[in-house]
Amino acid sequence: xxxxVLSGGSGTRMRPFTHTSPxxxxxxxxxxxxxxxxxxxxxxGITDVGVVVGDTADExxxxxxxxxxxGLDITYIQQDKPxxxxxxxxxxxxxxxxxxxxxxxxxxxxxxxxDPLVREFHRERPDxxxxxxxxxxxxxxxxxxxxxxxxxxxxVEKPEFPKSDLALVGVYLFTPSVHDAVRAIRPSARGxxxxxxxxxxxxxxxxxxxxxxxxxxxxxxxxxxxxLDVNRRVLEGVERCDExxxxxxxxxxxxxxxxxGARVRNSRIVGPAVIGADARITDTYIGPxxxxxxxxxxxxxxxxxxxxxxxxxxxxVHRIQASLIGRRAQVTAAREAPKSHxxxxxxxxxxxxRI
Numbered sequence: 001x002x003x004x005v006l007s008g009g010s011g012t013r014m015r016p017f018t019h020t021s022p023x024x025x026x027x028x029x030x031x032x033x034x035x036x037x038x039x040x041x042x043x044x045g046i047t048d049v050g051v052v053v054g055d056t057a058d059e060x061x062x063x064x065x066x067x068x069x070x071g072l073d074i075t076y077i078q079q080d081k082p083x084x085x086x087x088x089x090x091x092x093x094x095x096x097x098x099x100x101x102x103x104x105x106x107x108x109x110x111x112x113x114x115d116p117l118v119r120e121f122h123r124e125r126p127d128x129x130x131x132x133x134x135x136x137x138x139x140x141x142x143x144x145x146x147x148x149x150x151x152x153x154x155x156v157e158k159p160e161f162p163k164s165d166l167a168l169v170g171v172y173l174f175t176p177s178v179h180d181a182v183r184a185i186r187p188s189a190r191g192x193x194x195x196x197x198x199x200x201x202x203x204x205x206x207x208x209x210x211x212x213x214x215x216x217x218x219x220x221x222x223x224x225x226x227x228l229d230v231n232r233r234v235l236e237g238v239e240r241c242d243e244x245x246x247x248x249x250x251x252x253x254x255x256x257x258x259x260x261g262a263r264v265r266n267s268r269i270v271g272p273a274v275i276g277a278d279a280r281i282t283d284t285y286i287g288p289x290x291x292x293x294x295x296x297x298x299x300x301x302x303x304x305x306x307x308x309x310x311x312x313x314x315x316x317v318h319r320i321q322a323s324l325i326g327r328r329a330q331v332t333a334a335r336e337a338p339k340s341h342x343x344x345x346x347x348x349x350x351x352x353x354r355i
Contacts, residue, residue: 001118002099003046003072005037006088006170007106008054008079022056024106025063026227026324027309029234030259030274030291032063033221034106035070042071044115046102050075050095052088084192086182089174098176100125103195105170105220109230112216114171121173126208128178128199131169133214141167142196144211152209155196157188166211168196169218177207224324231307232289235272244275259294276310287321 007024024034041049049072053060057078067074077092089096089103102118110131121129130152132144143162145154154163172195181198188194203209219230240255244262254271258264261278269275269286276294286292287304295311303320309327314320316333325331 001046001122002096002101003041003049004088004092004096004101004103005034005041005049005051005106006085006103007034007051007056007060008082008088022059023222025059026221027293028109028221028227028231028291028307029238030276030293033109033230034060034064036109037104037106038064038067038070038072040110040113040115041102041104043113044102044118046118047072048075049073050077050092051106052077052079052092054079054082082192084188084190085195086185086193086198089178089195089198090182090193093179096176096179100173100175103172103174107221108170109219109221109233110169110171110214110216111218111233117171117173117212120212124210125175126210127175127202128207129173129210129212130199131171131214131218132166132211133169133218134165135167136165138162138165138167142194143167146211150211152199152203152211155200155203157190157194157196166213169214170220177202227307227324228289228305228322231291232305235274235289235291238272238274240271244279254288270304293327 007022025032049067051060051064051074053076061076064074075095077095079088079091117131130144135141139158139160139162142155142157143159143164144152144166145163147153178198181201182193184201185193185197188197199209217233219226221227221230238255238257241257243260244258244264246252246264249266250264251268256269256271256273258275259277262275264281267281267284270288272288273286273290275281275292276296278294279292279296282299284298284300285302289305290303292298292308293310296308297313300316301314302318303314305321306323308325311327312325312329314331317331
């Protein structure tokens with residue numbers, strides 16, 4: 001079995017971060033989401049992996065390399081325009097050949113990994129297997145409709161009126177029959193070759209499309225709120241590790257991982273949290289579910305439930321929470337402005353103003 005990881009796309013929901021870096025490389029717990037995907041491939045025994053890249057190909061190549069650090073053999077496949085998941089399969093035909101393959105969206109996160117799904121596919125070997133999860137807003141996803149026996153009978157991409165709450169997770173397994181499907185379908189109203197249309201074509205041809213329900217944690221890290229939630233979930237499993245330099249006036253509470261070269265002075269860090277290499281934390285409180293990347297400088301501040309990317313600086317700011325702070329960003333305290341109130345009051349008014 002081969003692997004196909006999709007790392008193209010413009011990441012519009014993650015702007016402004018994706019103006020300067022691919023969304024798949026935005027880190028959670030100080031590691032890019034894409035790395036978790038590649039590690040899942042390796043853990044499932046899939047080592048021959050194609051990575052579909054777009055405008056951010058250079059950044060992806062620089063971060064991933066030839067795949068050897070993950071135990072993988074990486075082949076890069078250029079997609080000139082993001083024309084849909086079906087199109088990604090279409091242009092990957094030469095790489096995939098006649099192999100079964102697993103396709104994984106590079107910005108999706110499945111905590112429990114994909115090994116059980118791969119084993120199930122090998123055991124039953126349907127023409128395609130999809131992963132489903134129940135969501136509150138199915139119109140934002142590809143949606144599956146099952147019959148009374150639990151078989152997939154209908155799939156629609158982002159329907160206006162969903163017939164179920166079962167959304168497709170960004171993990172798919174295919175036999176070579178999918179290549180006939182992506183050649184047979186036509187672009188949708190969005191101008192894309194939808195993988196849901198390809199799956200529906202397989203169903204219409206009488207081929208087997210099986211489904212499995214996600215029982216663990218899954219998230220599409222397409223926006224800041226989801227990134228913070230994934231960061232929280234990953235940090236729940238962090239182990240305490242102190243390889244940095246922490247002075248006696250600092251307090252480290254709970255599961256905090258401090259990387260080599262990091263320095264903590266007169267500060268309090270409450271886990272779960274991670275502090276990257278060569279970070280400098282001074283006179284600061286860092287609360288739970290916070291990731292501070294390498295080279296950051298934080299002084300005289302308070303921050304929790306946040307992600308701070310590499311080489312950012314925060315100085316004299318109270319209080320930061322539920323935030324994503326970009327690479328080399330600078331956050332400082334503003335000078336106190338004069339306080340004033342502008343009022344337009346009618347006759348006989350009575351106003352109370354907090355001083």
